[in-house]
Amino acid sequence: MTQETLFLKNTETFAESLARCGVKYHFAYPITPATDVMKRMAVILPQYGGQMMQMESELAVSSALAGAACTGKLAATSSSGPGLTLMHEAIGFMCAAELPCIVFDSMRVGPGDGDILGAQSDYYVVTRGGGHGDYHTIVLAPSSGQEIADIMPHGVRLAYKYRAPVLFVLDGVSAQTTESTTLPAYNDYSAEFDTSEWAFTGTKDHAKRALITGSYTHQDGYEMNEMLRAKYEVIRNNEQMWEQEQVEDAELVVAAFGIHGRMCRDMVAKMRAEGRKVGFIRPITLWPFPDNAFEALPESVKNILVVEMNHGQMVDDVRLAVNGRVPVHFMGKTGGDQPMHTLAEMITEANRILGE
Amino acid sequence: MLHKCMFSGSGGQGSALMAKMVCLGAIKEGLKVVMTQTYGIEQRGGDSTAFVIVSDEPIGSPIVENDADIAVALSQSIYGNCFEGVVPGGTLFTNTSIVEEPGDAEGFEQVLLPVSDTAVELGTVRCANMVMLGAVLGKTGLLKLETVEEVVRESFGAKKPKLVDLNIEALRTGFAAVK
The missing domain is CATH 3.40.50.970 (Thiamin diphosphate (ThDP)-binding fold, Pyr/PP domains)
Structure with missing residues (x-):
């Protein structure tokens, strides 16, 4: 072929x-x-x-x-x-x-x-x-x-x-x-x-x-x-693998894998266009978890938002990786007719955290 | 170049086939494309929507979230969703053979076409989707008409050659109706 x-x-x-x-x-x-x-x-x-x-x-x-x-x-x-x-x-x-x-x-x-x-x-x-x-x-x-x-x-x-x-x-x-x-x-x-x-x-x-x-x-x-x-x-x-964008000067880093990870690219582009300092990390290997990505976060990062289609699972690994250095927030849901958060909902939550 | 589309109708009207034709045509034109469908127990007569994103760059979120710039409503029951799903500046294509009282579009354009009636005149109501697809191509320039005609030839040519001419005529009729 x-x-x-x-x-x-x-x-x-x-x-x-x-x-x-x-x-x-x-x-x-x-x-x-x-x-x-x-x-x-x-x-x-x-x-x-x-x-x-x-x-x-x-x-x-x-x-x-x-x-x-x-x-x-x-x-x-x-x-x-x-x-x-x-x-x-x-x-x-x-x-x-x-x-x-x-x-x-x-x-x-x-x-x-x-x-x-x-x-x-x-x-x-x-x-x-x-x-x-x-x-x-x-x-x-x-x-x-x-x-x-x-x-x-x-x-x-x-x-x-x-x-x-x-x-x-x-x-x-x-x-x-x-x-x-x-x-x-x-x-x-x-x-x-x-x-x-x-x-x-x-x-x-x-x-x-x-x-x-x-x-x-x-x-x-x-x-x-x-x-x-x-x-x-x-x-x-x-063997840790991940994709990251615009993390270098970010105040908020969004972490997600799979479809929410893919949505992060649009999310960051939209929020950057509005002057919001947001970046994302998308783990590609879930095990080994890309600890290195989170250990190398710059000082500018004041919050991390983890988005998942569950009630909070990968968020535990993010918390272990940052070991208390940065507050880690979570949004996620599973089941129902729409088993995931929309891009609009992700942006609203990110703006809420940035405004805190 | 980025287009977000929703193709809606009742199961059996061929809205998913319209979407697939667009996707195959987009690949022929060297574009990236992603399609998601409403996900559930499918049946003839139930609402059916296929969402398509066409872009010349890698596509981020594959989900169309009430921000379609091209929306198609083939049936009455899904019309409200399509009306709400169009982004300002976008275009809603409404099948007035079935949607009896289209709403007043504000901030977006609405193209009203009796595509089911047109399809019957062409020979069968089943090609209403292709009449509408022709109109979408003519109005928005989403893809070249020739590209989609080529997709039709390749898709129907082997197994159902007699459907090729009918569907191409339907496409051209819809295309001409908005020109």
């Missing part, structure tokens, strides 16, 4: 980007608002020599991801909050066993089955590991179709480089948005990585028996956890 600009739903862009980056196996179970990913994969993967398989449940999906990863192949899945919850047993196993995969979470209103409308309710669950134990998954939060396409090679590399699940999260509104996106030409990024040290490749070419496990006893468990701790430290130090 060559580079081309298409008009796609962002869920479809996610599928196209996976396939064009060399992901050949997709396991999934249908759920709104993520089903378009598996539908698109079913159509396009055979063109790349791959296949989409609909499994009987989310637990089966995540176990299939782990099984594929044991052979050194990168597989992906797509789901939404209620489905992701069911996958955490195998995702935790993959973190312990150091297996790569890519998971897409099109976030919707929770808790429980909740509502099919978009939300950012899964911030806690994706950035805190999700299951039991001391682990994290790398979490990427693109805010447009173009960013999904642009960041996918990096996502594949992260999964192999750290041998770990990589989660992509989009609020359901962004996931269902349809837009023009320039897709890259096909390139198998997984071919950059040598998996022969650890992957199961059958019985013939193995000098010794490979063991992939998530079970440890006593000293082994301690060493495994220390190894994970060291790995996560490397990731924290090297």
